[in-house]
Amino acid sequence: MTRKFPYARQGQVVGLLGGSFDPAHAGHVHITKEALKRFGLDRVWWLVSVGNPLKEHGPAPLERRLQAARQVMCDPRVEVTDIETHLGTRYTAQTLDALRLRYPGVRFVWLMGADNLAQFHHWQDWQGILATTPVGVLARPGDRISARTSPAAKIYDFARLKGRQSQLLGRSDAPAWSFVNIPMLSVSSSEIRKRGEWQRD
Numbered sequence: 351m352t353r354k355f356p357y358a359r360q361g362q363v364v365g366l367l368g369g370s371f372d373p374a375h376a377g378h379v380h381i382t383k384e385a386l387k388r389f390g391l392d393r394v395w396w397l398v399s400v401g402n403p404l405k406e407h408g409p410a411p412l413e414r415r416l417q418a419a420r421q422v423m424c425d426p427r428v429e430v431t432d433i434e435t436h437l438g439t440r441y442t443a444q445t446l447d448a449l450r451l452r453y454p455g456v457r458f459v460w461l462m463g464a465d466n467l468a469q470f471h472h473w474q475d476w477q478g479i480l481a482t483t484p485v486g487v488l489a490r491p492g493d494r495i496s497a498r499t500s501p502a503a504k505i506y507d508f509a510r511l512k513g514r515q516s517q518l519l520g521r522s523d524a525p526a527w528s529f530v531n532i533p534m535l536s537v538s539s540s541e542i543r544k545r546g547e548w549q550r551d
């Protein structure tokens with residue numbers, strides 16, 4: 351049985367990978383495993399979102415995306431969840447606040463691909479997110495340069511953990527973020543949809 355809210359012990363470091371997962375793919379699995387290794391995480395929770403607040407078109411129904419995600423991500427350290435539905439949150443800043451209230455003593459790290467760092471300054475209360483939550487960024491084909499030169503990367507350069515320091519991210523106090531250059535997989539949900547391998551309805 352899948353719980354609405356996964357279990358986490360006080361002191362654990364939980365990475366959060368939010369996304370539409372429309373559908374989930376090998377790129378998500380790959381960055382999750384790299385994040386566990388590179389950022390000193392105990393667990394990762396996938397937050398399958400109701401829909402990206404910045405995207406116009408709605409994704410496939412949540413249940414179908416959850417089911418597909420659970421088929422591709424099979425690792426005892428990873429939980430595929432729809433936590434935001436149960437918290438009633440849509441924006442990441444709200445989700446993080448609600449999770450901290452619900453899980454006192456648990457350390458959360460927000461995870462994202464480089465494409466999201468390039469857009470991060472458009473997110474609601476993005477500076478609040480960086481002020482409260484360590485952020486781990488994983489390289490993605492085509493987005494490394496735009497991410498590294500993005501407003502968020504520039505303004506928060508002072509808080510970047512470089513090289514092997516990324517291992518300390520999960521235990522660091524915010525603001526702290528790290529960009530890791532991992533082997534990259536060029537797979538994306540939009541490519542899968544374009545090939546007609548996943549229908550939204």
Ligand SMILES: Nc1ncnc2c1ncn2[C@@H]1O[C@H](COP(=O)(O)OP(=O)(O)OP(=O)(O)O)[C@@H](O)[C@H]1O
Pocket residue numbers: 367368369370371372377378381461462463464465466488489490491535536537538539540541
């Ligand atoms: N191949 C990949 N390499 C690195 N990061 C990735 C990759 N695929 C997805 N991500 C990251 O995973 C998170 C969730 O991604 P999402 O569910 O939007 O998939 P996507 O492939 O980016 O979808 P779409 O093509 O529809 O935009 C985001 O932070 C995104 O940057």
Ligand SMILES: O=C(O)c1ccc[n+]([C@@H]2O[C@H](COP(=O)([O-])O)[C@@H](O)[C@H]2O)c1
Pocket residue numbers: 367368369370371397399401402403404405440441442443466472473474
């Ligand atoms: O909070 C925001 O303003 C915000 C804006 C854009 C994206 N996000 C979150 O970023 C995650 C990745 O989104 P997506 O659509 O690229 O899969 C997902 O958890 C979204 O809710 C959050």
